[in-house]
Amino acid sequence: MAGDPTSGLGADGFDPIDFLERAVPVASNEDVTEMRELLVGTIEARGIDARVDDAGNTLASKGADPSQASTHLVFNTHIDTVSPHVPFSRKGDDRIRGRGSCDAKGPLSALLTAFFAVDPQESRLTLAVTPDEEVLSTGAAAIDLDADLYVVGEPTGLDVCPAARxxxxxxxxxxxxxxxxxxxxxxxxxxxxxxxxxxxxxxxxxxxxxxxxxxxxxxxxxxxxxxxxxxxxxxxxxxxxxxxxxxxxxxxxxxxxxxxxxxxxxxxxxxxxxxxTDRPSPFLEAFATDADHDLVRTLAAAAERAGGPGAVRPFTAATEASYFAPAPVVVFGPGELADDEGAVAHAEREYVAVADVRRAAAALTDAARRLVG
Structure with a gap:
């Protein structure tokens, strides 16, 4: 429809829902190899180099050299899921169900849309996807990008979350x-x-x-x-x-x-x-980005334009975002940790609304263009 910020998504050949329908059936609760191969293949199919580092992170970048970039924005989320694997299903057109649909392959699909759509010149945009967020976060602990801004994809109901315990x-x-x-x-x-x-x-x-x-x-x-x-x-x-x-x-x-x-x-x-408790990586510590920071305000406004609430609130779960603080970092994505019926993420009934994935993709694209595009 005219004026719809979600219209035109996939114009570059990438459709977040198509990717999500291919990603959710891939079990990544015990081994992320197949899911990582799907991710790397999706990135490289668009002529962008992707590499997997020694910690299992998938990394890809666009734009200026890190030493010369005016602003460096990082999109981060994870490809592992909790057990047990829940098979993919799609009933009607409104929801995609299955393990990882909202935590966090739905957010990943939205981040990929924005990553492919934005074309930074003087700035830099990096995609950094970790392999073990649900367990030990050794991947996130190994990331050292020294970037200016971070957006971490998790199910927030399209709210922008600049802080978490x-x-x-x-x-x-x-x-x-x-x-x-x-x-x-x-x-x-x-x-x-x-x-x-x-x-x-x-x-x-x-x-x-x-x-x-x-x-x-x-x-x-x-x-x-x-x-x-x-x-x-x-x-x-x-x-x-x-x-x-x-x-x-x-x-x-x-x-x-x-x-x-x-x-x-x-x-x-x-x-x-x-x-x-002994861990091979640091604990997930609390973080807090100023709610008036440009990153927070820009993404909140973009989320509202895309049809989301545009609310700013703390994230209620621990997250790998803490590894990127004290740099400005927010948590954002489609899906809910829980709804009126109970748990969604990590539950047998895990799902994400198709419309919310598209809204998240539109919001991230809009915000990234304003921040680094």
């Missing part, structure tokens, strides 16, 4: 002294010490000011183990904690503060240790 995980260990349960005073009960430790955890964030975009951090006990026999004073207790952080907290800063808080709460005859 981080996620840390670790194990709190209380160590005591084993003894016969008939004479509890002869030992140091690690399980009993958990009562004071949990009190310290509940009050850990008391007095902290909420982040202006993300609100307050959360600290949640998730699993607990302790004791070896029902007639023995337990000498050891382990509690796993989930931390959803806000800036400027770091993983190491959280670890040291938590140890101090618990040490001050439990009995002196108990040992206190806290170990962050």
């Amino acid at each position: 981080g996620r840390f995980q670790g194990t709190l260990t209380l160590s005591g002294t084993a003894a016969h349960a008939a004479e509890p005073e002869s030992g140091a009960n690690a399980v009993a010490g958990l009562e004071d430790a949990l009190a310290a955890i509940r009050t850990f964030d008391d007095g902290r000011q909420p982040h202006p975009q993300l609100g307050s951090a959360t600290l949640t006990p998730t699993t607990v183990t302790g004791g070896e026999a029902t007639n023995q004073i337990p000498a050891r207790c382990e509690l796993v904690l989930d931390r959803r952080s806000v800036p400027p907290e770091t993983a190491e800063g959280f670890r040291s503060e938590l140890i101090a808080a618990v040490r001050g709460a439990v009995s002196a005859d108990l040992g206190v240790e806290f170990s962050l």
Whole structure:
């Protein structure tokens, strides 16, 4: 229709829905090789060089040399999905269903549309697609592009998300002294010490000011183990904690503060240790881009012109966007993490609306042309 910002998509020979219908049937929950081959072939079919680095990232660029580019914009998302694989289906014309349809092959289809459509001259546009976002993010951790702006494709309902909490995980260990349960005073009960430790955890964030975009951090006990026999004073207790952080907290800063808080709460005859879960890549830390930044305002306005809400809000899940901060970064894409019926991403009913993929493609194309085109 006249004035429709989604009209003309695919005029360069690329249709995001056609690509999405080929991508969703490809299982990429256990091995991304076939999906990566589809992506590389799609890029190279348009005469653009694509390379796969040692970390498994797919990289392609257009425009000026990095050393001479006036602005360098990066489009990022991932090709891996969670298990189990959910087969592709399309019922009618309104929704594409299957694993990865919204997380994140729908966003990838929209990003590809804009990447192919925009022709930067003095600026640079890079596509950087990672292989293991749902697991360890070793791909994203290895990306070192030193760019000016980043857009990360995730299901946001076409909202622009310039901030997200981080996620840390670790194990709190209380160590005591084993003894016969008939004479509890002869030992140091690690399980009993958990009562004071949990009190310290509940009050850990008391007095902290909420982040202006993300609100307050959360600290949640998730699993607990302790004791070896029902007639023995337990000498050891382990509690796993989930931390959803806000800036400027770091993983190491959280670890040291938590140890101090618990040490001050439990009995002196108990040992206190806290170990962050071992990872081959850094934790996904919190990030926040100024909501008034040109990247945020430009993409929000473009999303509204494309028929989306154009809202600016925090992203509710941890994301690889944190690896690109403190450079300006936003999360954006078609699809929803959850709708009125329940979970969508990572669920058996995962889907994305065809119209929203096209709107996202139009918004990204519009915004990229204004930022680097």
